[in-house]
Amino acid sequence: MSEETSEKLEIIYQDQWLVAVNKPSGLLVHRSMIDRNETRFALQIVRNQVGQHVYPLHRLDKPTSGVLLFALSPDIARLAGKQFEEGAVKKTYLAVVRGYAPESGEIDHPLKEELDKMTDRKARQNKPAQEAITTFERLATVELPLAIERYPSSRYSLVRVWPKTGRKHQIRRHMKHIAHPIIGDAKHGKGVHNRYFAEHFSAGRLLLACTEMELIHPVSNERLVLSAPLDDVFSDLMSRFGWADSLLRKSS
Template sequence: MTDILPIIYRDEYLVAINKPGGLLVHRSEIDRHETRFAVQLLRDQIGQMVYPIHRLDKPTSGVLVFAFSSDVARQLGDIFSRHALTKTYVALVRGFAPEQGIIDHPLVEELDKYTDKKARADKPAQEAITEFKTLAQIEFPFSIDKYPCTRYSLVQCSPHTGRKHQIRRHMKHISHPIIGDAKHGKGNHNRFFQEQFACDGLMLASTTMELIHPITNEALTLTAPLATKFTNIIRQFGWESALPASWITTQDH
């Protein structure tokens, strides 16, 4: 993994990068041994203070936005808290997922023993909604579970709420866990991708984000191409036509 973070958008108010999978956004008690964080790497790279606006799970790649000032950070934070933007993710999941659907399934907050010590453990489940559609499917003549063949789907997801691990938990909820998800996925399918396709890591990426620029009021579309390992799977499975060309890359992120 290179320490040069791919910048996908930059102006005088904000900057957006394509975060590599496996990189923390900022220091966390969850991974106390980690020494590399997107915030510090980006500050060092551009020689300027940056303020993180939102999070991506450590294993998730894709669009990550920072502000250059605390004032812009507050305005962007308001946009995110009101969900006044559109986020699009791509995921590779087990099974033949439905053509499309809306997962309306409240989620109990996942608490971490380090960072959530003071949080209430008895909080009620929070509203969580994810819209999805299936872009492509494939079947292999291998028996991994109890079925004679193994099926996989490429799914586009748009979360309407922002719960922790929402897409990962929602796809598991409808029995289509994401490949490479060590916590919410299926180990035998994760190992199959490692052994057959040399593909490890979480197959979930934030590919686009659409919002109104908080200062210029212009419509802003941020696009982060898929990492090489994800792109390689797309090509091997013959799925290139299922995705916009801007989502596919031959460069390593």
């Protein structure tokens, strides 16, 4: 049996209309010209796993882990997709960022669309910035006695984040905008911190995970809350930094 047909993802919810999985960091949702050499895709793995076509309702960046929801028919995809289009789906993320982030806040900073040179060659190049809003709260901090940059110690925060809009790389770009980039972000972060976490904590991934998604079930109309546990890399950092208890803190 080939790797493509034998690989399985953790299913966190399934009924006759929807299936949700815990997508690992480093896995594309579907085939993309951006990663032409990639051979593994969540869509194909889940399709093979459940034995039928699946239809992604949203996207997660390749390096981001967590809740990934699929519809099991085009009709359900249209029904559920409206909630995503209207911003009615509440997504909760955890991130490890550089520095001591503010206790809480809202980032209201419009974002210009990030265009890929290869896949967006025909896209309009001068589109105005789009509304982008992200709220967050700081759950915990740690100070390491290490001079990674010019300071004698290095500070980091665990933050819980809620994107109110769905722009490309919104959380990553917004955290950079307030000078607290996410650890492991090769494009918007700081390489020296990313390398330190990879080399000393075996944390070479983007430290951003969609841990919860809340929506109305498109058929039953009941509130549906999907939760995805953190992977071993993220969990090990929670223990190492003494942050495990902070995850029990209720959202403000």
